[in-house]
Every structure is written in C-alpha cells, then in structure tokens.
Amino acid sequence: MNTTFRLGRVGVVTLLLGAAAAMPALAHHSFAIFNMEQTRVFTGVVTRINPDANHLQIFFVPMNDERKGVLRSEDGKPMVWAVEMAGSAQAASQGISVNSLPPGTYISVALHPLRSGEAAGSRAETGAIYRCPDKKAPEAGKHCDTVEGRLAFGDGPLAAAKD
Amino acid sequence: MQHFAQWLQATPLSIAIQSTSWLIPLLQSIHIVMIGLVFVAVLLLVLRVLGLARTDELPSVVWSRFAPWLRRGVIVLALTGLVLIISEPVREFTAISFWLKMLLLALGLSAIAVLGKALRRDAPASRGLAVLTLLVWIAVIFFGRAIAYDVEVWGALSFKA
C-alpha cells in the first residue's frame, strides 16, 4: 500500500486564515451551557465560596426587591443562587476570595443564567462584583454599586439586566 | 474577524449546537480519542526515523501502518474541531492559543509530510526534524487545552484580558 500524505495544503490555508485574522478588538468569552443573550442582576447575601481552580463559584441568596429580606420558597428555605467565573487564581487577581467575600457579605453581581434553568450562571463579561459596606443593603430596587463605601472586584460597571 | 465570529455565533446552526447540552462534551471526547490515535502514530513514525522502534520493519512498512491512522485521525479531528469552532467562534478566535495551535498544526502536518516522503522511499530522514515534529505535535495538544485558559496563560497579552 502506497499511502501518500498531503495535508500541506490545509496548512497553507490555515496560515492564510491566521494572517487574515485582524486583531480582535473586543474580549469575549462564551460558554455553551449558559445563555449568553440573557443577563440577570442580583443583590444578595453570600452563603459560601467554592474556590475551585478552574471555576470559582460564589453562592448567595438574592434579596427581595425591597432589600428587606432574602428570597425564600414557600416552606421558608432560602433560594440559593450560584455565580461562577474564572478559576480561583484568576479571581484572586480581582480580589475575589473566600476571605474578601465571607458568608453574610452583601454583594451585587450580573450573570448569564444556565440554559438548564438551574439557579446558577456565569459572570463572563458582566462587569465587577460590587460589595456593599458591612450589613448595609442598598435602597429598594438598587444594587451595591449605588451604596457609598462599596468595593468593586474586577473591572467595569454592573451589566444591565437583559431578557 | 471579530465581526465574523459574532455573526457566526449568532447563526441558528451555532445556537443549535450550543444549546444541545450533550453535543459539545461528546465532540470533545471524540476529539481527545483521535488525539490519542494521531499522537501515537506521530510518535511511532518519529521513533522509526530515530531507529528507536519497529526497526524490524522497513520504514515504508511503518509508514503504511500508521499513515492511515494519521490521515483519518486528522480528518475526524478537523471535523469535530470545526463543529466546536462553530459552536463558540468568539471564544476560539479571540484566544492566542487557538491561533498558535493552528500555526503549529500547519507546521506539524508539513513536517510529518516531509518525514513521510523519506519514509515511503525507505530513504534516510532528518533526525532533527523527527524530534522537532514530535515536539510540535506535543505543543499542538498543549495549546489546544490552553484555549480555555487564555487570560491565565497569556496574561496581559490576551485579547480577553
């Protein structure tokens, strides 16, 4: 069997494609399991951080719109949400860690929800996480980014909600 | 390119792939299995050139044993890779590691084609090129995995930073 192997052409095409690629102006990142077209914005109370190396997860219970209590199901159980982001090392470079956002902290975060409907989402491209000053909830309908003395973890304003 | 990626990501085809939860892990699994086939084919061809394996067989015999693995493996890799790119074009096209991988892939394919020319004719092939070929293919696998970690790997250089 005389097998020839000519894939040099594929290589040439690849090279041309590479050369044709202009410098991407925007940084974008997408995860197929999340609905990147949708954005939800929450202000809530941190319950736990899971500092996984590939995706750090922050668990929190969203506050109601009045900011006078947290969301609970009919049987009184807190309705926990999760937001996940880059790995713990990358998150730490934005100041996000188990120590900087301890349980009980009030935060505001924008996220792209899972397509599955589970109460979790991705923080990709949604701006900073804002931390309210200790035990100081924002005014009704507002988020931590409006509270004086807030801290921002990461860059950019809180992304706007989008359906 | 950015516009093309965003357009592609918004096409019904791309959205259909993205929203089929089992499809992407399935394609990635097939991709990795094929990496196993292709990498070991490259490894054995390189070792044959270096005289470290299958010395009881003529180089042309070793070539015809592994070239089909290579060719078919690369075709399946290209197909699964293409669907994965269509599913998340923005993520791929904005990653330095993706373009570096494509460049190294072109080099790796060309290098193996050059080695193949000599192997087919039972002619001596460059040992240096053989070692380089193996290293390039290892780098292809590395940067393939690194696409998911562009900011971590490239820091401020990354377009995503």
Added chain:
Amino acid sequence: MTLHDLALAVGNSGVGAWMRSNLHAMPVVEATHVLAAATVLGTVLVVDLRLLGFTDRKRAVTVVSREMLGFTWAGFVLAVITGVMMFAANANTYYGNTAFRIKLLLLAAAGLNMAIFNLGALRSVVQWDLQQRTPRAARVAAALSVLLWVSVIFVARWIGFTKGYDFAVPDNVDLDLTIP
C-alpha cells in the same frame, strides 16, 4: 477517617492550595493530563488491535506489546500524577461528581481486565505469539480494553460539564437583613 475526609484533606493540602493560587497551574497540568491520556489510549490501542487481528498481523504479539508497554506506563504514571493534582485543586467538587466516580470505576475495571489477561490468556502466549488469530480470551480482553479506555476518556470529559452546584447553606450564615 471517611473517604470524604480524605478527599477534603487532599484538597486542603499544599498541592491543592498551589493549584488554586497559581495562574498557570491548571492549564499546564490539564494539558499534560490530555497528552498523557492520549499516549495511554493510543499505545493501548496499538496492542489491542494486534490482539484482535486487525493490524500488525505479521508481528509477534509480544514484540508489539513490549514496544508499547514503556510508553503506556509512562503515560499512565504522568496521568495519575496530573490527575491527583487536578483532584486536589477541586477535591470537594470532584468527590461528589458522578462522572468522576464512574471514571474511577472504569479505570479499576480496565486494570482488572488487564490483570486477568496477564494471569490468564497471556501465559500461553508462546503458542500463539505469531498467529494472526489469537485465542478467544485474548480477543475478548482486547475488545474490553478498547471499550473501557475509550469510555474513560468520554466520562472524563463529562466531569467538567456536570460539576454541578452544592447549594447547601452553612448554619452560621446570617440571612436576616438588618434594616437601617
């Protein structure tokens, strides 16, 4: 000490902390893991396809397998080292993950299959070393091996997509908002 305690101890070890705090650790270790796994799968496949009589029909089974064995083991050891490092990085998440547990079971099954083959059919290899058609037991072991190792890759890739979320709220979290 339960298995869960052990997993948490691995996660809280220096290796785990280093994996979580070093930017380059996860991509480099993961890439090495893929390379190692690809080597294991590819070299195992070379031997299994010979046992099944699909390829290398004119070469002795022992020659084919001896040539690959070093690479298989090197790949396997590297995969175990990098695998433990990745586990340490996300111990609690992996511990509770079904795909991860299935992967460990499949790895054990692949090892058992290899052990049975080594202690059984392979002992009479001198009699069929050069035969194109190997004994039934050898072919069954080879087919099982292909199936198991390919399955290991598949469920392994599923781990990252099924990590899931542990929504449990620790007892000491104050959820009563103090109203100013």
